[in-house]
Each structure stands twice: as C-alpha cells, then as structure tokens.
Amino acid sequence: METQVPPREKCESADVDEARVRETQEHLIDGLTATRLAWTFKALSDPTRVRIISALSHHEMCVYDLAAALGMSQSAVSHQLRTLREMRLVRFRKEGRHVYYTLDDAHIHDLFHQGLEHLNHD
Amino acid sequence: METQVPPREKCESADVDEARVRETQEHLIDGLTATRLAWTFKALSDPTRVRIISALSHHEMCVYDLAAALGMSQSAVSHQLRTLREMRLVRFRKEGRHVYYTLDDAHIHDLFHQGLEHLNHD
DNA sequence: GTAATATGTGAGCACTTGTTCAAGTGTTGC
DNA sequence: GCAACACTTGAACAAGTGCTCACATATTAC
Numbered sequence: 001m002e003t004q005v006p007p008r009e010k011c012e013s014a015d016v017d018e019a020r021v022r023e024t025q026e027h028l029i030d031g032l033t034a035t036r037l038a039w040t041f042k043a044l045s046d047p048t049r050v051r052i053i054s055a056l057s058h059h060e061m062c063v064y065d066l067a068a069a070l071g072m073s074q075s076a077v078s079h080q081l082r083t084l085r086e087m088r089l090v091r092f093r094k095e096g097r098h099v100y101y102t103l104d105d106a107h108i109h110d111l112f113h114q115g116l117e118h119l120n121h122d
Numbered sequence: 123m124e125t126q127v128p129p130r131e132k133c134e135s136a137d138v139d140e141a142r143v144r145e146t147q148e149h150l151i152d153g154l155t156a157t158r159l160a161w162t163f164k165a166l167s168d169p170t171r172v173r174i175i176s177a178l179s180h181h182e183m184c185v186y187d188l189a190a191a192l193g194m195s196q197s198a199v200s201h202q203l204r205t206l207r208e209m210r211l212v213r214f215r216k217e218g219r220h221v222y223y224t225l226d227d228a229h230i231h232d233l234f235h236q237g238l239e240h241l242n243h244d
Numbered sequence: 245g246t247a248a249t250a251t252g253t254g255a256g257c258a259c260t261t262g263t264t265c266a267a268g269t270g271t272t273g274c
Numbered sequence: 275g276c277a278a279c280a281c282t283t284g285a286a287c288a289a290g291t292g293c294t295c296a297c298a299t300a301t302t303a304c
Contacts, residue, residue, distance in 0.1 A: 047153065050151070096301065
C-alpha cells in the first residue's frame with residue numbers, strides 16, 4: 001500500500017498546487033549547493049577518471065605506471081589528473097623525476113564504493 | 123605472434139614498476155563497470171538534475187509543480203526528466219493530464235545524501 | 245654543457261550537453 | 275467537434291568535455 005497522500009484535485013486549484021510548491025521550495029537545496037554537489041559528482045562522471053580513482057584506491061602511483069596500467073597515453077592521464085587535482089580528488093608528491101598521486105581523502109573512496117554497490121544492486 | 127615489447131623498462135627498477143602495474147591491473151575495475159559507474163554519477167552531475175532529485179526526495183510531483191518550484195520552464199524540466207528516466211533514476215505514473223514523478227529507488231536518495239555530507243565535511 | 249627521462253600544458257578538433265523556441269502529443273471539458 | 279491544459283519532443287545553438295599532437299618544463303645521468 002502506498003503512502004497516504006491524498007490525491008490532488010487539479011493543478012488549477014491554486015491552494016493545493018501552491019502549498020505543494022511552497023513546501024518543496026522550503027526543503028529544496030539552494031542553487032550554490034546544487035552546483036557544488038553536481039561538481040563533485042561530475043568529477044566521477046568519466047570512465048577514465050573512475051578507473052584512475054579505482055587504481056589509486058589501492059596505493060599511490062606515478063603517472064607513468066598509471067598510464068601503463070590503464071593502457072592510455074601519459075598525456076591523456078596527465079590531463080585527467082589535472083582535472084582531478086583541480087577538483088581536489090587527488091593529491092601528489094614529487095620524488096625526483098616522479099610524481100606520485102593518491103586519493104585526497106576517504107570521502108572519495110566512500111562515494112566510489114557506494115556507487116559500485118549501487119551498480120551491483122540492479 | 124609478434125613480440126610485444128612493452129614500452130617501458132625504465133622507471134629505474136623495472137621489476138617494482140611492473141609488479142605495481144600488474145597488481146593494479148588485477149584490482150582495477152573493468153571498462154564496462156567504469157563506464158556504467160561514470161554513467162550513474164553523470165546523472166547527478168548537473169545542478170538542475172540535482173535540484174530535481176532534491177525536490178523529488180520529499181514526495182512525488184507533477185512536471186508543472188516541479189517547474190514552478192524550481193523556477194524553470196516546463197520544457198527544460200521535461201528534458202531533464204527524460205534524461206533521469208533513461209538513467210533509471212526516476213519513475214513516473216500518469217493520472218489524467220498529469221504525470222507524477224518519483225525517485226526510482228532508495229539508492230539514489232542515498233547517493234544524493236552521501237554527496238551532501240561530503241560537501242559539508244569540507 | 246647535452247641527452248634522456250618523467251611529467252605538464254596549450255592548441256585544435258570531434259563530440260557531447262543543456263537550454264530555448266516552436267511544434268507535437270494526449271487528455272479534459274464544453 | 276473544438277479549445278485549453280499538461281506534458282513531450284525536435285531542431286538549433288552556445289558551451290563544455292576529452293582526446294591527440296606538439297612543445298615546454300624539470301630532474302637525472304653523462
């Protein structure tokens with residue numbers, strides 16, 4: 001049995017319509033939050049970036065090895081890493097000629113895995 | 123078969139490099155999974171869609187009210203709802219002239235809120 | 245110093261995305 | 275029948291994305 005929301009009359013009955021709209025607006029997240037939230041999800045909305053996150057979720061890696069593991073060009077990987085850097089999803093440290101990347105914090109790991117679980121549930 | 127010389131034997135110690143790459147590849151999610159996961163996140167990567175999800179997370183709404191609550195044109199909302207439909211994030215039922223939309227399942231709600239918490243933690 | 249290695253970056257291009265405008269369904273009421 | 279309403283859809287366009295290519299750094303080895 002469904003939730004006991006009384007079936008609405010019409011859209012024309014202004015009070016019901018307006019009440020629903022007004023109540024929704026009160027709980028609605030604001031534009032800035034929506035934009036920032038969308039931005040976060042966008043960081044994970046590309047297969048290449050998802051695979052990079054997947055690789056880095058095990059241990060830090062340098063660009064060269066990352067490119068080898070993913071079977072991609074260094075340039076393409078570097079471009080995506082730049083994006084991930086700007087989105088604060090990854091951190092890096094330099095060691096001689098190498099630059100080692102890691103996930104910035106555990107949150108990313110969590111979101112990544114929550115998404116995976118979501119997939120497996122379907 | 124041709125001798126596939128891997129284009130790397132530098133990175134100083136070749137064995138560590140290869141072991142790291144090979145181990146990473148074993149744990150790496152496959153291309154299809156990465157694509158599907160990216161696809162899921164992409165559904166949530168637009169501010170308008172995030173706001174629609176936010177609105178629908180409280181109760182089902184028809185397109186007209188949704189447009190009113192978000193302050194957008196019906197057409198723009200309808201286009202995004204189409205995307206959300208194709209991505210299986212929302213469900214709809216028709217009732218006369220109205221089309222009522224709801225979130226498809228609780229997973230979406232969870233991802234949405236996990237993302238929100240992630241924002242608040244920064 | 246030069247050369248090789250490891251990574252970064254800008255330009256260019258094909259492709260995708262989100263919006264608006266206009267026209268299209270389908271349902272209701274007269 | 276017809277008109278109003280609720281919603282969908284197609285075309286068009288600006289804006290954004292991700293790749294390749296070529297060049298620019300920076301570090302190390304010689």
